[in-house]
Amino acid sequence: MNKILIRNAMILAVDAAHGTQPFAGDILVDNGLIAAIGPNLIPPDGARIIDGRDRLVMPGLINAHTHSSETFFRGRYEGMPLEIWLLYAYPLLMNDPIGKRLLYLRSLLLAMESLRNGVTTLCDDFFDPPAHDLDRLGTVFRAYEDAGIRANVSSAAMNIHTLDALPFAREVTPAELQNLLDFGPPMTTDAYVDFCKSAFDSLHGRAGRVNFMIAPSAPQRCTPDLMMACMELAVAKRVPFHTHVLETRTQAITGHELHGKSLIAYMKDLGLLRRNTTIAHSVWVSDEDMSLMGDAGVSVAHNAISNQKLGAGIAPVRRLLDLGVTLGLGTDGVSSNDTARIFDVMRVAGLIHAVSGPDYEKWVTADEVLRMATIGGAKTAMLEHVTGSLEVGKSADLVILNLRSYPFMPFNDAAKHLVYSENGSSIEKVMVAGRIVMEEGRLTTVDEAAVFAELAELVPAWLQEHAELERRNSVFVPVMAEIHRRASLAELPLYRYQGDFPSKSV
Incomplete structure (x- = not known):
């Protein structure tokens, strides 16, 4: 693999030494990895030199939770709470599975859009009934x-x-x-474990x-038994146990209706709160829930936009952080975002x-x-040893942004510009594992025009079938x-916290 030297750049490493404070320097990429970071690095023979003047180099973004099955x-x-929206995006009554070509294009489109906008890793929990x-x-x-792109992929499992x-x-x-909802025998734990092992x-x-x-x-x-077998396998393989917990008030009621306790407490009893556990959403959690999560080293994928579009609520991010929960950001599926x-x-x-x-x-910074x-x-994603920061030995997953652009003019604070001003328009290059996958406004791995043309030809007929569904x-x-409606009126035995204080006892 070609060597690349990014010279005289502003580097935002997000590492232990520098955090989110940028510093000037060079980055040497060799064989897909970051080989050196520092001033005045000597380029190896045959290395490509990238001029980093007026450029910010940062780690590639991580989409901690998404669903490629929603891409079309x-x-x-709009205007639907989760339980109603699911009827349309994830219908109870189903047609045949989407064809394999559209399945491929659906996933490819999500990856293309992600890379164009600086996302170098995504966690795709796709649905394929x-x-x-x-x-x-x-x-x-x-x-x-x-x-x-870099990706963690799985198809969601359920058997209730x-x-x-x-x-x-x-x-x-x-x-x-x-009577319309006869789905046949549920999937057995052994069958799903065998699938996962394969x-x-x-x-x-x-x-x-x-x-x-x-x-x-x-x-x-x-x-x-399915949940516990999944956790056992996730621990053995050192991969995430990725699940949805307490996204809506209805789900908060569900735990107490079915188990007499919150779903987090139920998971704790089953041994399902571990370092491997990644929880999407975590909106309707109590202080007790969050303490259990923090003590166990659980991670949360915070889906700030989809939670608003579906009216789910606002996750108590400050309290989660203070109690030791690791936070990532997810878009959720393209339908709910x-x-x-x-x-x-x-x-x-x-x-x-x-x-x-x-x-x-205490507002989030x-x-x-x-x-x-x-x-x-x-x-x-359990990939912190691979990506997420710019450090020697890690994969060269990075984004190069032009600082001579509207979101950075004039330049004040890198983190604030990136969070409040940038929308992806300043991105010049995106690299994954040392390979430049987006450059000068063009993806280098995919013929975008050809993909768009094929989507325009094939997707309308599929969407007509979906409209009937x-x-x-x-x-x-x-x-x-x-x-x-009933869930919105039902009583919960615990305070529900909104941010740093309970909204009310409900």
Whole structure:
């Protein structure tokens, strides 16, 4: 692999020595790794020299939680809480799985948009009903391998009937609608573990950067034996146990309805709070929940935008940080966010937590948000030894931005510019594992025009089929609306904290 020397740049390493304070210097990339960082480095023979004057070099951004299965639903939905939105984005009544070519293009499009906007690593919990298929999983791996992005990939696992994973569902769902939801025998734990082991054997580590992770959908959607087997395998393979917990108030009610305790306490009882545990959302958590999470070294993927679009609430990020929980940033799926840009999530995360309380000294800072988007996100993916900061020996996953641009003019503080001003427009180059994958406004790994042309040709017919699926599933809207209504009125035995203080006892 070619050697690259970035000379005379402003370097934002986000490492232990410098944090988010930039310094001047050079970066030498050799064989995909950062070989040296410092002043006046001597270029090896044959090295490509990149002029870093008026340029900021920073770690590639980490998307700690997304769903490639939503990529074709950009700009399609609004004004729905999660439980209703799921009927359309993840229908109960399903058609045949999306065709393999569209499955590939759907994943490729997400990777392309991510790389263009400085995301060098994504964690994709894609949905591919009705069964887990190694060949289809391999199609997603191939898309990420071809795009040149780093990724953790899994297809969400669940084996509890939808109506048994929601409070009030059986009592408010008419019998004729319940009869429509015959999904056949649930997936067994042994079958899913066998699938995961096959994925590790045949796909994990493809191209040195596309990995398999374990993704049980949520504790209310999976049997205890499935969840515990998933954790055992995740620990053995040193990969994330990636799951959704307490995204909505309905899910907060679910834990107490089904188990007599919060879903976090339930996970603690099952031994599911570990260093490997990465929780998407963590909005409706109590102080007790957060203490358990911090003590266990759990990570949270904070989806600041999607939580607002779906009306889920605001995660208590300051309290999570103070209690020792690692935070990363996720876009969630493109349907509940409408972009794959982590820069957008950074800006929202930097702004929205100021409403959490009057103690402005505890508001989330730009430095903290930048760490979430880089090294924090790497930790949620269990890749902090590989990426997330610019350090000798780590993979050369980095972004080069032009400081002679509107978001940085005039220049004051790097972290604040990146969080509050930058939107990706200043990006000149993106590198993953030492390979330049985006340069001068063009992806180097993919023919974007050809991909767009193929999408324009194939996706409209698929979306027409999906529109019919939406119509069929709309019969469940009154049911989900009633569940949502009842959950909003039900009492919770614990304080629900918004930021740094409880909003009320509910």
